[in-house]
Amino acid sequence: MNTIIFSGVAVRVAVDGSHTAKTLLQDVSFELTERRIGVIGANGSGKSTLLRLLNGLAEPSEGTVTVNGSSTVSEVRHVRSQVGFVFTDPLSQLVMPTGREDVELSLRRSVRNSRERAARAEAVLDRFGLLRLADQSIYELSGGERQLLALCAVLAVDPKVLVLDEPSTLLDLRNRELLRRTLAGLEQQIIMSTHDLELALDMDRVLVVDDGRIVFDGGAAEAVDRYRELCAAELEADSEGVHRP
Numbered sequence: 001m002n003t004i005i006f007s008g009v010a011v012r013v014a015v016d017g018s019h020t021a022k023t024l025l026q027d028v029s030f031e032l033t034e035r036r037i038g039v040i041g042a043n044g045s046g047k048s049t050l051l052r053l054l055n056g057l058a059e060p061s062e063g064t065v066t067v068n069g070s071s072t073v074s075e076v077r078h079v080r081s082q083v084g085f086v087f088t089d090p091l092s093q094l095v096m097p098t099g100r101e102d103v104e105l106s107l108r109r110s111v112r113n114s115r116e117r118a119a120r121a122e123a124v125l126d127r128f129g130l131l132r133l134a135d136q137s138i139y140e141l142s143g144g145e146r147q148l149l150a151l152c153a154v155l156a157v158d159p160k161v162l163v164l165d166e167p168s169t170l171l172d173l174r175n176r177e178l179l180r181r182t183l184a185g186l187e188q189q190i191i192m193s194t195h196d197l198e199l200a201l202d203m204d205r206v207l208v209v210d211d212g213r214i215v216f217d218g219g220a221a222e223a224v225d226r227y228r229e230l231c232a233a234e235l236e237a238d239s240e241g242v243h244r245p
């Protein structure tokens with residue numbers, strides 16, 4: 001399995017029009033070696049920022065992130081050859097007119113021969129049951145179908161690590177089950193943020209993010225309980241605020 005190390009990581013961004021910085025993540029240190037890792041937490045807590053650090057889409061303002069010993073900043077190309085990233089919005093990822101062309105585009109570096117590339121794309125699409133959608137315009141597909149195609153295009157190059165940012169948001173019950181089974185059958189190390197707590201419960205280890213910090217790191221069931229407690233405490237604080245004169 002891979003080894004991903006976050007060491008003293010903080011991410012800060014400049015706030016437009018002022019000299020102040022907003023902290024998106026702070027004091028994040030851990031080593032990930034488990035096969036399936038979940039990241040859960042409220043909207044805006046920092047989950048996507050954490051995932052984006054894994055392949056250099058975001059850079060730490062402090063500390064370091066390494067994947068199998070390679071820095072996600074100074075060795076970003078090497079890291080990206082190992083880490084596949086599936087975005088929440090498939091349209092920010094699918095850039096070609098059809099799914100088939102997109103999968104072929106993913107394969108362009110690893111398979112130089114165009115015939116071989118077409119055959120590989122066909123095989124990958126078939127493996128994920130997506131051949132029937134392969135030649136349709138991506139704009140004619142449903143959101144869920146696009147989400148599955150985006151996952152397929154990333155898996156086509158067989159990354160060692162698969163990072164998924166809320167992969168089930170657009171999926172119906174059947175496709176969500178298909179995603180669960182697909183993820184369960186993959187060899188890759190998976191790091192996934194999700195609001196789908198059932199999906200989180202399938203994970204070997206789950207990080208709970210709250211306001212830019214990791215507030216729990218451990219087993220899935222305990223993590224989900226911790227997250228529910230946090231939500232309940234916030235709802236209570238909100239309602240007290242509402243009732244205060």
Ligand SMILES: Nc1ncnc2c1ncn2[C@@H]1O[C@H](COP(=O)(O)OP(=O)(O)OP(=O)(O)O)[C@@H](O)[C@H]1O
Binds near residue numbers: 024
């Ligand atoms: N480039 C940026 N500039 C300023 N603020 C940002 C930037 N990127 C993210 N943020 C803010 O950082 C916080 C964390 O964002 P992030 O996308 O990591 O949250 P999240 O936990 O993935 O949320 P969600 O569940 O809604 O997808 C949010 O308040 C967001 O508005």
